[in-house]
Amino acid sequence: MKVLLSAGTYYFLKKGIKISETAYALQYGGCEGKCKFCTQSIYSKADKSYLSRVKWYLTELDESVSNKLLAFTRFCLQTVIKKNFVEEVIDILELVKNKHKSVTITPIDISYLYKFKELGVDYLGVGLDTVKSLWDYVGKPYSFEEYIKFIKEAVKVFGNGHVYAHLIVGLGESDEELIAVMKMLKDIGANVALFAFTPIKGTPFENLPRPSLERYRNIQKIRYSLFYGKETDFAYLTSGCPSCDRPYYNEDPREKLYNIPLRDLKWYLGS
Structure with missing residues (x-):
């Protein structure tokens, strides 16, 4: 079946050089x-071979590719809403044999989550993305309440801390709104993966400005303190499933990084 692989994952298949411990795939x-x-x-x-600012490459996912992906610690699948997409997710999970798997998805019937878990998914991502007051403005599917209900149920399946709600900083929300949502997510047993809004040409929000790095750093510190009870430079690391670094998903590598890969933290903070 056809999937899109991130530039780094595709580069590994072609050159054998691995720059991340997570293999990233997109439906x-x-x-x-x-x-x-x-x-x-x-x-x-926009070009559909892009997700945010990362180029993805069309690949035939077969047994040969699946075997090569075993070099990665984790396999992460980003889903899209389309006909029979959940059934396709199951087919992909059955083909990919990595011990650790993550799926990022919108609300679906909870029965599918048990199947995902059976097929090796140990962390679930949910694209909550924004706060309730901006829901319709951003164009999110379903309702804010349906997402929160789904996240609660997903925590029951995968356990506390094993469900990451994605939140994007810079869509027009206030810091107070973001903090309130993060607190609510913590209270129901979920964690938060932070993203910095990235304007992409061809999208309706192409002219929306990025959040300032100063503001994003502050939100990162608040998130880390909220979930881990302390402030540290580790707050600036990419937040998400184990082994996730989302290389340059939100930023040009020539600029200051919003989310810092662990391998670069010491170098980056000393620069």
Whole structure:
């Protein structure tokens, strides 16, 4: 079956050089969702081979590719809303044999989550993305309440701390709104993976400015203190599933990094 692999993952398949411990895959075909920041959205005129600012490469996922992906500690699948997408997720999970698997998904029937777990998924990502007051403005599918209900149920399946709600900083929300949502997510047993809004040409939000690095650093520190009870430079690391670093997903490598890969932390802070 056809999937899209991130530039780094695809580079490993072609050159054998691994720059991340997570293999990143994206369902092929674009999304029926209407999120105004997303390249995969039905509203987007952007190149569908991109997700955020990362180039993804069309690949035939077969047994040979699956075996090569075993070199990675974790396999992460980003889903899109399309016909039979959940069934396709199951087919992909059955083919990929990595011990640790993550799936990022929108609300679906909870029965599928038990199947995911059976097939090796130990962490789930949920693209909550924004706060309730901006829900319709951003173009999110379903409702804010449905997402929170789904996250609660997912925590029951995967356990406390094994469900990451994605939140994007810079869509127009206030810091107070973000903090309130993070506290609510912590209270229901979920964690938070932070993203900095990245304007992409061809999306409805292409002219929306990025958040300042200063503001993003502050939100990172608040998140880390909220979930781990202390402030440390580790707050600036990419937040998400174990082994996740999302290389340059939000930023040009020539610029200051919003999310710092662990391997670069000492070098980056000393620069």
